[in-house]
Amino acid sequence: MQTGPILNISCYLFVSLPDAAALRDRLHARADALGLKGTVLIAEEGINLFLAGLPEAVRTWVDELRADTRLKALTPKESWSETQPFQRLKVKVKPEIIRMNLPTVRPDKAPRAPALAPATLARWLDQGHDDAGREIVMLDTRNGFEVDHGAFDGAVDWRLHKFSDFPAALAAHRGELAGKTVVSYCTGGIRCEKAAMVLEAQGLTAWQLDGGILKYFEDTGGKHYHGSCFVFDEREALQADLSPAR
CATH class of the missing domain: 3.30.70.100 (Alpha-Beta Plaits)
Structure with missing residues (x-):
């Protein structure tokens, strides 16, 4: 080794x-x-x-x-x-690099959903609202067991078993997000990018956290996030300084 x-x-x-x-x-x-x-x-x-x-x-x-x-x-x-x-x-x-089972959602064929820089998100969370004064909803698009390792303070967690569960979960909870600024997030950005496209298609005000949790850790030190970030390798989870959690 x-x-x-x-x-x-x-x-x-x-x-x-x-x-x-x-x-x-x-x-x-x-x-x-x-x-x-x-x-x-x-x-x-x-x-x-x-x-x-x-x-x-x-x-x-x-x-x-x-x-x-x-x-x-x-x-x-x-x-x-x-x-x-x-x-x-x-x-x-693979048919998709992240499976959602929505053939019409093709990020390579459509404009990218709005991306929110980690520093901007940290500032919004510091002030308690976005720059338009709207309430912010942090929407975790990861699987439930990943969320159990750590998440943004007060984040919405739909207890997904797999990412392809997201469209059905959104259909069940869309009303709870209406009128708010939704920031979808995941480990490295790929799931929240697809999720933001679906949120936009549903008429919601949505952003994706650019670079996901790992980029947020790198740029902000992890403020407003509690716990570690699960990763799919033998390290299991990373702390806010990107070192393995022990």
Whole structure:
């Protein structure tokens, strides 16, 4: 097993990738050659990845990935661990990079939902309302067991078992969000980006937390958030300083 410092990265990008299968083979070969482990999901709607390895190897792989002009906008979030948190390397082609089961929701084919910078969210939460004076609702789009590790103070938690439960939960609770500014959030931004599109389609005032909880931790130190953030690797959860929770 590789020992530290191990660089851990996570990022996603909604972008049209009709050659997902061919791209999968190329990315797998290079990641394997560089000794990286983790998961890369590719679909026609984009890419979603969590990888770890020696810093130079990780950054070499990312540089090669971003040489594809379609993927130039990828901006990985970084954290560190003493040992490799993943058991193996998996690079897979999927129908969606985050499953929602709403074929009409295609972020790669539509304008991005409004994104709220972490610093702006922290300021809104400090003042108790958005810049228009509206009540803020923090809407957690993660699974219930993830929320149990930590969440924003007073966040709405619909106890989702999986992300594809979100549309039905929204249909049941839409009235509770009307007239308020809804900020959807998740671990790294991918779920709350899709969720914000659905919220907007329902006529709600919605924002996505840009970069998710991990970017919020990085930029603000985690104010207005209690607990840790669950991550899908052997570290299990990260504290506000992005170190593994113990």
